[in-house]
Amino acid sequence: MQDLDPKVLAGEIKAIAETEDNKRTRLINVVRKVQSAYGRVSEQMIDMIAQTLEISRIEVEGVVSFYHFLSEKSTGRVPIYLNNSAVSEMMGFEEVKKAFEESAGIAFGQVTADGLISLSETSCIGMSDQEPAALIAGKPFVNLNAAKARKIVAGIKAGKSVQALVDEMGLGDGNNAHPLIRSMVNNNLRKKGPVLFGAMAKGAALRKAVAMTPQEVIEQVKAAKLRGRGGAGFPTGMKWEFCSRSKGSRRYVFCNADEGEPGTFTDRVLLTENPDLVFEGMTLAGYAIGSPKGILYLRQEYQYLQPFLEDVLAQRRKEGLLGKDVAGKAGFDFEIRIQIGAGAYICGEESALINSTEGKRGEPRDRPPFPVQEGYKGQPTLVNNVETLAACARIVEMGPQWFIDQGTNVSSGTKLLSISGDCKRPGVYELPMGITIRMILSIVGADDALAVQVGGPSGSCIGDKDFDRKICFDDMPTGGALMIIGPQRDLLKVVHNFMRFFVEESCGWCVPCRVGNQMLESKLRKIFEGHGTRKDLDDLADWGRIIKSASRCGLGQTSPNPILTTLTNFRSRYEELIKEDEYLTGFDLEAAVADACDATGRTLNLA
């Protein structure tokens, strides 16, 4: 890339910062815009951003180096990010990677000499039902194979726009073909349930809500026994109540659409097919807790949905469902803005998400205080996930009892599940709470499943003996991901993929998570390389327990789960790989000293 005239560059960066009102809290937006304009955020640009926003350069550098889609080094004008998740590996990641490398003439981690194409790996991009998938200049490309990869690279080299390539390869189903989305992504929405995909009259829930007092709305959510759909399962009504009672000059409603858990893609489908329901939920949450401001935190992987979502918001403003005196309720003003992330799994953790929205590194905060007490800008903040807020709108519209009737008594409602891996019909299913794994396997066409990873890598890996367990809070709670692993797979390869994911995505703040996950990953590698002993299996279990019990946030508290649950449920797979000796050196002594033996004419006596 040609060096830019510093004066010109400084002026351009000033102009970019201006579009974000020169606010320090909008640092992520500023650096994202710089990255997108120049393909990098260089040392010089970091200095200029710091000067313009009047903050230290280390804060800017700290942010640039934290997020995956920001970099000091140049990417290509058309950056290709190939997803390396476990399902992608199952469905042909290696073959596609090779085809990209051969046709682009560079290895992953490099940029072509003309600065056109760069190749990088990236963590799950939320397309597990159509893997392998890649983000190319921000647009998702799905169902890739070697031939398609070569065709894409040839098209880019021939000067075709990325959108033209998408159009050539065909647009996806449902709203993916909408003029404001025009994406090849598929929803694969195979089962529409009554709660999230039932017929919805726009504004109906909101009008009902504003006819009640805010406390009455909270009571409805409490009565419906709704628990957060993100995975942790905290009672939603209680969270709303805590937030509404916290002291603050302003409250905020956050909709968490970070959806970084590999194998999860329910938020993507809800936001593509039913965004009004999600915004309706946010707005009535705003009414219930007394907040004028909602923020949808959308992961960068889903930024292709942004123009469409902005349009939905604009429509709602026109219809009086956003803005001043919402739904005709005098004095109830509510606005929603979309905050795009910059690539970090940890930002799905609610306090990390808030830090990121404040323009900081996406590190979780200590608790207490909880976000409902002190969140965004130190004010009471409600963070709910996409599905939770959508469900709230339906609860208010249809009444709590109707919602309860859709599930079990303890776990009310339905659950949106994203199913991927070795099954005939991967995609999104809205199913009643309480359904068994075995039932699900039969619905999706996976009767021969070896294992099911419930809840993504941070969940549990279970085998046949647990298939009669139920998806619900009193048995197997899940954020919604079910990855099916067929009998032909090497299960431990999947486990290793998950551990590499956690090593990559740990924020690095606390020691057990930052270091411990690396230790687990290297121990797994040792076992795969044939140097493992029984002691190594015991170590895996011990170390996993330590990491879980000492880590600061949910990432480290769950990251050892893939190892711990497979050690319990599939122990024989590990035992096949280890040696019975109590201790074994981690390397091959004979090979290591072969050169020396040759040179000295000696032979190694291992007896």
Place this chain on the structure above:
Amino acid sequence: MSDKLGFTIDGKECEADKGRSILEAAADNGVYIPHLCFMKKLRPVGSCRVCTIKANGRNAAACTTPLADGMVIENNTDELNDLRRAIIEMLFAEGNHFCPSCERSGSCELQALAYRLNIMAPRFPYMFPLRKLDATHKSIFIDGNRCIQCGRCVRAASELDGKEILGFIGRGGKVRVKASSTRGLAGVDISPNDECVKACPVGSIIVKETAYRVPIGQRQYDATPIGADVESGKA
């Protein structure tokens, strides 16, 4: 209502002022909870997790968890001490530490905790990372090899010295402390007497030409172990 809260640590009846963290409340009662990233006068951040205790049966970092009335705290138990040992061992394995030749040997909190917790050798494999040394400044250097990313220097610079001159870059295993200048430490306003320099618990931030002024044998933890001051009520 009283301004004092009652609690127990390992069965010992204690009392402390409202608003104290568990770690401070314990110290007020002569009970030492091992810790590394915590430092008096600085905002606690719970990054090292060495001070992990059980409060009412649940694990928590003592430095960031406020004391609550009637709390039952476990501190000096085999389980928690092994957890702490593991964390300290992780830090030894993660960086490149060379106690025998380090000028902070004897005054290093990491080393002192290793002695106190009876660590012989880490259970984890050494990682031998490549780490940078920032020796650009005329009188101070930062050795990444010995840095444990506790952030005490970052917080001290900001909170005590009023200078945003140090910060974290990277994430995961690549997290590092760095000076806020393209020219390294030489490009920032830092001097040997700054609190951020004194805050380093290990041998990562070093003032040049001061090594071995205090002979080995007379250093901070040579005669009494770390935490002895708290336990004798002299802290």
